[in-house]
Amino acid sequence: MKNEELNLSINISCTSRSPRKGEINKKDYYFISKEEFQSLIVENKFLEYAYFFGEYYGTLRDTVQELLENGRNVILEIEVLGFHQIKEKVKDFISIFIYPPSIEHLKERLLLRKTENSESIVKRLQKAEEELKEIINFQYKVLNDSIDQALLSLTQIVTQEINKG
Known part of the structure; x- marks a missing residue:
């Protein structure tokens, strides 16, 4: 099965944080204020949301629903x-935990990215250690030590799930 046959769309999440260098509103995230985010929470507009590192992140119900109504298989990039x-809330979905080879390897990636200060990196690494404990709750696990191998594994999982019908 070819990738275009998988009908995949990555959902664009909302965040209250400022864009990092190179990030584009409505492409990487919907960048909104904390006040706007809190209003959307009160209005029950999120399928899921979280507050961490002083900022909100969330998945809007309407954007996911629109993708599904257009026959897309939706990818959500979310935290545990x-x-x-x-x-x-959702009955029919597959869960895939993508994890680094080690916390040290993740630290190297974050340092190379040059988008975080040292305090933020420490917090992210602590969060990653906590989230790794949840890996057993996911249907599939994919090691992210090689982008090509990780993509191949993800494609195989999605193809298998689509073929189950």
């Missing part, structure tokens, strides 16, 4: 907390 919220 979001996964648990989705698990309570």
Whole structure:
């Protein structure tokens, strides 16, 4: 099965944080204010959301619904907390935990990215260690030590799930 036959769309999440260098509004995230985000929470507009590192992140119900109505298989890039919220609300989905070879390897990636200060990196590494404990709750696990191998594994998983019908 070819990739275009998988009908995949990555959902664009919302965040209250400022864009990093090179990020584009409505492409990488919907960048909104904390006040706007909080209003959307009150209006129950999120399928899932979380607050960490002083900022909100979330998945808008309407954007996911629109993709599904257009026949797309939707990819959500979410944290473990979001996964648990989705698990309570959505019956038909697959969960894939993508994990680094080690925390040290993740640290190297974050340092190379040059988008975080040292305090932020420490917090992210602590969060990653906590989230790794949740890996057993996911249907599939994909090691992200090689982009090509990780993409191949992800494609195989999605193809297998689509073929189940």
